[in-house]
Structures are given as structure tokens and as C-alpha cells.
Amino acid sequence: MNASAVRWTALTALSSAALLTAGCGSDDGGSGGGDDGLTVVAGFYPLEWAAARVGGDRISVSSLTPPGAEAHDLELTPKDVAAVGEADLLVYLDGFQPALDEAAHSEGGDHAWDAGRAADLVSPDEHGGHEEDGEHAEEDGHDHGDEAIDPHFWLDPTRLASVGDALADRLTELDPDGAASYEENAAALRADLEALDTEMETGLAGCAVDTLVTSHDAFGYLADRYGLEVVGISGLSPSQEPDPSQLAEIASLVRERGVTTVYTETLVDPAVAETVADEAGVRTAVLDPIEGLTDESPGEDYLQVMRANLATLQEGQSCS
Ligand SMILES: [Zn+2]
Secondary structure, three states, X not given: OHHHHHHHHHHHHHOHHHHOOOOOOOOOXXXXXXXXXXXXXXXXXXXXXXXXHHHHHHEEEEEOOOOOOOOOOOOOOHHHHHHHHHOOEEEEOOOOOHHHHHHHHHHHHHHEEEHHHHOOOOOHXXXXXXXXXXXXXXXXXXXXXXXXXXXXXXXXXXXXXXXXXXXHHHHHHHOHHHXXXXXXXXXXXXXXXXXXXXXXXXHOOOEOOOEEEEOOOOOHHHHHHOOOEEEEOOOOOOOOOOOHHHHHHHHHHHHHOOOOEEEEEOOOOOHHHHHHHHHHOOEEEEEXXXXXXXXXXXXXXXXXXXXXXXXXXXXXXXXX
16 A cells, blocks of 8 residues: 555645645655645545544545435536545545546546445345345356446445444555544444444344335345345436336235335435335335435434434334
8 A cells, every 4th residue: 555655645746736735735755634634525425424433633524415415416516526636535435426436537546545445345136135036047146247336335334334444544544643543533433333233233133024125226235234135116326217017016026025114215206115105005114325414314423314224124124
């Protein structure tokens, strides 16, 4: 990682835009933790939250996805693109927000940091327990070439903890004076996330219904972690709308498996999920994929919304 730190320093020295950013103009080998701290730009809420927790008061962090906006379909203004170029660190998730991927590749240079690299991302087929995919015979699980990768890792708290640890390392490269602080903050974040993980594991251990029918395919990692099987009505992105035959198929699966609740989402039009619920004669409840926070989010930060999701799931999946 030394080489990349050196390259980053060289790039910074060459970039007049970055020279204007506080703490970045020094020649002392990239110790960017100057007076005003590091400027960190995050792609969307969970990355912003994790960065704020790990960076503490040594960084200032902002999110490119405005509150209430649908994160997948993020569009960047020229100002946003400039912010990506000027930040000390961009924390993004490659493959999740196409507009930001583009800006990260064109403007991000060595200060673009892909959180997915620390999250052990897999394709939807690699999530466990996809019994209905019986016709999908490949057992290798790794050679799916162009197969889409499921980006929604943050809904498994243990994966978010790993991203926090890796982020502490990355921030330390930029600001070696903050090493102890970043390490301590990441450990505190991990402790909170592991406590949440334990609660979720206990709370979802005895559910009568294992099949989780959700609006878009965001909950694969959560389902994997806690022994549920997710059926997303839309695809990996909420904009992939299902056709009528797919809807009918999901409705009959709902009836077959005794599913009592179909989940809608905070930031996505509930119409499609409601159609499935109506057709199958079951109710709906709101599950939050935490792609952004709004006033309507069932909590004020990641941990609170996850606990609200746990309560919703315990009721909707009939957990004892
Ligand atoms: Zn999503």
C-alpha cells in the first residue's frame, strides 16, 4: 500500500485543486490530518455513517446522495463531480451507483476507495439457500463472468464492520498521526455492529416463515446471515420492474410458502409490492434497505433503523 500512498501524494502535489483543500498541500509524505482534517466524500448513507464513525473529528464527511433520493439512480451535478476530484478520500461502492463509478474512475485517482473490496461481495446466486433456483445447475459459484454482483453488503452488520476496519487503514495512510484514533473508532464501530448482529441472530433464529419477499433484491446478505431466503420482486435495482408473469410467479410462491407479509421500502414506490400482496392475499410492511435516511426512516442512524427492521421482520416472519 506504500506505493499507492506515494502515488497519491504525487498526484496531490500535481493537482492545484487538491492543493486548495486544507491539509493536503504539505510535502511531508501525505500526513493530511491538518488543521481542518481530511475531507471525505461518501457515495450514500451507510458509507457516510461508517466513515463518520471511523474518522471521528479528524475528518469531515458528506454524502453525494441527498436525503430522500434513491441511491441507485444517483445523478451527479458538476459541483458533485468537482467535490469528488477535490476530496482527500472518496468512499464509494463500485457497481452500485453507475454515475459515481464514472466520476470515481475519471476524477477519483488514487483517492477513490471502493468499500466493496473489504465487503466480500458475491453474486445473488452465491447467497445461500436459493432453492427455487434448482434449474441453475452451476455449483462452482465463482465463474459467472458477467453476472451482477449484489452490492447491498451493509445489511449484514459484520460486513460493514469489516469495511470500517479497512477504512481505518485507508485513513491512516492519508493521516498517519490519526492511526490510534482511527483504530479505536473502528473497534468501537465493530463492537456496536457485532452487538447488533447478535441481536439479529437471536431475534431471527426461530421464524415460522423463512422466505423474505421484498420490494427490490436488497436483502440477500441479511437473509444469508440470518438463515432466511430472499425473493426480490424487482431485481438488484428498484428500477428493474418485473413483468406480469414474474409478478404472478412471486404471488404463487407467496401462497405456497405461507408468507404472510410482503415488504415495501421507504424510498421506492410500493405499488409493485402491493400488487403481489393483493394478488396473494397477504399484508405489507415497510422494510428499510438503508440506502438513504429520510424523516420517514424508522430511526435516526444505521443502528436504529436496523433494529426497527429487526422488529418488523420478527413480526412479518412470525419469529418466536
Ligand atoms: Zn438497492
